[in-house]
Amino acid sequence: MTDHSRDEIDVAVLGAGRIGRIHAANLARQPGVRLKYVVDVNREAAAALASEHGAQAVDLDAAFADRSIGATVICSSTDTHADLIERSVAEGKHVFCEKPVDLALERARVCAQAVERAGVICMIGFQRRFDPTFAAVKARLDAGEIGIPEMLVVTSRDPGAPPVDYIRRSGGIFKDMLIHDFDIFRWLLDDEAETLHATGSCLTDPAIAEAGDVDSTAVTIRTKRGRLCQINTTRRAAYGYDQRFEVLGSQGMLQAGNVRPTEVAAYTARAVSTDVPEAFFLERYRAAYASEIAHFFDALTRGTPVRTTIADGVKALELAHAATLSWREGRAVRIDEVSA
Amino acid sequence: MTDHSRDEIDVAVLGAGRIGRIHAANLARQPGVRLKYVVDVNREAAAALASEHGAQAVDLDAAFADRSIGATVICSSTDTHADLIERSVAEGKHVFCEKPVDLALERARVCAQAVERAGVICMIGFQRRFDPTFAAVKARLDAGEIGIPEMLVVTSRDPGAPPVDYIRRSGGIFKDMLIHDFDIFRWLLDDEAETLHATGSCLTDPAIAEAGDVDSTAVTIRTKRGRLCQINTTRRAAYGYDQRFEVLGSQGMLQAGNVRPTEVAAYTARAVSTDVPEAFFLERYRAAYASEIAHFFDALTRGTPVRTTIADGVKALELAHAATLSWREGRAVRIDEVSA
Amino acid sequence: MTDHSRDEIDVAVLGAGRIGRIHAANLARQPGVRLKYVVDVNREAAAALASEHGAQAVDLDAAFADRSIGATVICSSTDTHADLIERSVAEGKHVFCEKPVDLALERARVCAQAVERAGVICMIGFQRRFDPTFAAVKARLDAGEIGIPEMLVVTSRDPGAPPVDYIRRSGGIFKDMLIHDFDIFRWLLDDEAETLHATGSCLTDPAIAEAGDVDSTAVTIRTKRGRLCQINTTRRAAYGYDQRFEVLGSQGMLQAGNVRPTEVAAYTARAVSTDVPEAFFLERYRAAYASEIAHFFDALTRGTPVRTTIADGVKALELAHAATLSWREGRAVRIDEVSA
């Protein structure tokens, strides 16, 4: 275990891009947490972010060499995640890492084993579990408000597709986009998938098909206890970022709806109109990002478990892998075909 | 063609049960339509319904023998539908028949051929297409309001399961309950299924499993043009009859919501509450039942096509058949495996 | 008391205009009620309506002379109401009369005394009390769901002003339009006004000001028990007919909202839109009109009291009178200045 003061946790943020800046700002607000280092191959980005928070821009080796660093927050590109997690835990540093652990299931599993051996905390950034609306549904489910959950319908739609170049390196829509929905599924139903069927289409941009991917998907999961889950996604919802789900239980239903920028309703001769949902994930999940970072450092401080472990990251990846297989082969897949 | 006055259509209602009484009351209100006969093996039920509308209770042969009868409205038990349709059209009488045409796909096809040969009108009672909310979505879709449709999510939940004895004779949930949703799918997307995957569980009552059926289903359809459709159903939604869908298009989304008995909102210390949806199909689709009967007789009078033909009945049955197969065999099914 | 069969009530509808046609159609559907006569100075209108329901068009004297007529339904112009009520009750016929009893408060009071002396039933057509949403709020209030009512806010807006010629003869906006809201106030709060303040403006059409009237009003009532009520109205809401209220109680709030033609929600890049409210009173209060007529004949049959008596008509008129006075003189008015 790294030698750091009991009272303050020094942190290195690895990756000074968009999400790195968000995590840096959020962790800087945690009492007892100090942002000490920012690391990025883009030196200017690292320096800018560091100076904003009174931290230092250093290189990776320097950050890892500093035994006072108690935790790393990994926000670099996906292909570096597994290496950085392993290096962190090898140094006894706790880790918060953005999803996914890795695009390759086997690599992710190896990494998870390294974490387990190291005995440190590794939290994966499934921020949706920290969305106030989603978290409230989960709490009310757990309190038995609608009895036993039976069915889950997830609607998860982006406002627009990323550049095709990004899509080409993304691991495909199931690993890139639905991995969040697979995590939501596991979390809400407290159950594991038994079979999964996925299909998809390329409906918004032929270039996505040329890149070997789809932009619209429909996934069905049947769990070990026979519960059913349907997930529908698209890369392009013209009305914005659409993030909803509903859980049917034996005694009722809980719905999680979108958040709107304002509560204005306009009445005209043609319609009564309200705001479209928050524009994209940075807006919709602003509170969730703050809350997950607070949760991470709170867990470190108190020694309590984190809500989203690397094992969750591996499990979600298994489902993404199974979905990709199902879609490619046009058949329902048993999860034990892909799970360890 | 039956010899009846050009100005008035005389009608025989075959079946004096719950739905027969609804259709009788609705058709009695159509200008130019006269309910002449009510037929039911239950003589008392037939007599009661007939007397309510100034009609006569007669037996089947009498009804068919009367050449003045221009149309039959078939509301008897499912196993009689195909026979009664064929007998009606053989007599040159137009037919309105409750869904399904028959539980056996082959039988339904034979019946449809008989209708085609007879050249009379045979409308199948897919009343949901006449629901004011559903019909408004369809009209706005057709007007191009959200561009090209890409994805459809249908939520179709009953408030409670029928007796297991009914379930045993029902043909299974896909033919009994989802047949409506399959028709909605075809109607809204204006496209035909290419592949279908269905899964299900028995979650509400083990007796349903013992009867060889499920009570909760999740169906995914991919159309010939690559559009996606997901349908989720249950026999038991604790909060009532839940009938919604949403269509995602290239330029937006149209949602069809539930209808509530009143527009009261109650604010208390714990929650803001509104009414649960209308209790069941008789309440929710009251306007739709009136509207479909008006449509039928309007089509007869004007000689215009009906919105829901026997061909639609056969197509919906094919999907129900494919779904049953998919569920039983645990695999995705190509529709051309089951279609003629 | 008129000599009519115990089993069937014969009815004369006086006035074959828009509202007369609605009442005629509704009463024709009541079991045990027979529309026998239609009376209108416009002979053609009377004949048309009579023939639609198998009734006879007769003149006023013939209708009153027929002792088999058990009830009159008065839908003629306002200036005939009081006379026709008095003539009906003098003949021992029960009366359903559209609001108002008369534009002159003193005349209405004299008429109410005649009704009382005659001992027959006289129901005034405050149909809003029969709106399913409004009636549900009242029932839940009476059941104590939100404790003791403390405050009422009524929003009552027409989609467009009637012709100025109508306005000139209307008795002014408070008697013509707000009389319904005054009745709603009395009904919901189960309390009487102590003071009233009204103000108004002509904002939509200068011709209304030239006719000596206003098109927008704001009324405040304080009841004998200290409860508060605010009413806002306009002759012209661009988005349609807006009929809402909310009751604040010691333990919560009940809101009565508008009814929409359909439950469609449309999501586009700019907004999420739903239907505007039902267009005008004929659409919004369709169920209420049917229900009030059913209530009237049910009360006659069972001998139970009617929900909206001529005394209610006089009380609402008093408030309209007080409001007119308050508006004209620019001061708060004590109701005992105008009440008998």
Place this chain on the structure above:
Amino acid sequence: MTDHSRDEIDVAVLGAGRIGRIHAANLARQPGVRLKYVVDVNREAAAALASEHGAQAVDLDAAFADRSIGATVICSSTDTHADLIERSVAEGKHVFCEKPVDLALERARVCAQAVERAGVICMIGFQRRFDPTFAAVKARLDAGEIGIPEMLVVTSRDPGAPPVDYIRRSGGIFKDMLIHDFDIFRWLLDDEAETLHATGSCLTDPAIAEAGDVDSTAVTIRTKRGRLCQINTTRRAAYGYDQRFEVLGSQGMLQAGNVRPTEVAAYTARAVSTDVPEAFFLERYRAAYASEIAHFFDALTRGTPVRTTIADGVKALELAHAATLSWREGRAVRIDEVSA
């Protein structure tokens, strides 16, 4: 003008209570703003707040003596506001002051004159204008979305009354609570009151009546241009903090609704339920408080006008004064009776 660096504004917060802490935290986040001093007669509170933000707790004289202080933020008790504003502006310091300027209209006017003579900025904390929903309505109104505004209905209800001891010193409900609503009225309609009528009742706690106040009020304002406004308030809404308004315009309506903690909807056998509104002003107006402080310092930095001046504070107080008079005397009041 105080001699301070062009690049950074040093600030003294006067008052370390609940609202002082909020403003301190918000201003500490403004770039170019430094919280230098915290002043409070409660030394411990001042020290705690100062240490939280790296500031110093000093006494009033020390804060005013420091010429580097460019602005004061006044969050102390109401009876100190006018004195502290005058002392601040006499020292050439800009001022942000919580509402009201003073409970006495004449005193507030004298203070406003002092501000004018000094030529510094004095912003009054009408934070509601900065609520995202309210501000969006105002922007859309100004953009002409609903034509010319004609009517405003404001619902403003607290979740519970403050201690009677507070009420006794509050200046009465019109000055204490409705002053915000009067400001909203002036801001939204861009018009001034011509006449005002207020009434009220004590319905929630007799102790409030004993203190010479009411807890429920109904106010009507008619503006110089003939526009109408109704405000309804209560000290005790059982379902929480209710802050809504709607503006009717010649071409439509804009409604500003409440904000909910989450977007969960729960469906049970009895009802569909959503969250009650945010609990109270600290929650509901959290974003507004941050935004108004940002606006204040932005105005200082850019030399642009502030949205809520001391003149607005005086105008709102005039309306509160007129309302108190109207309520006490039971009559409509012309504003020129109370305005300067």
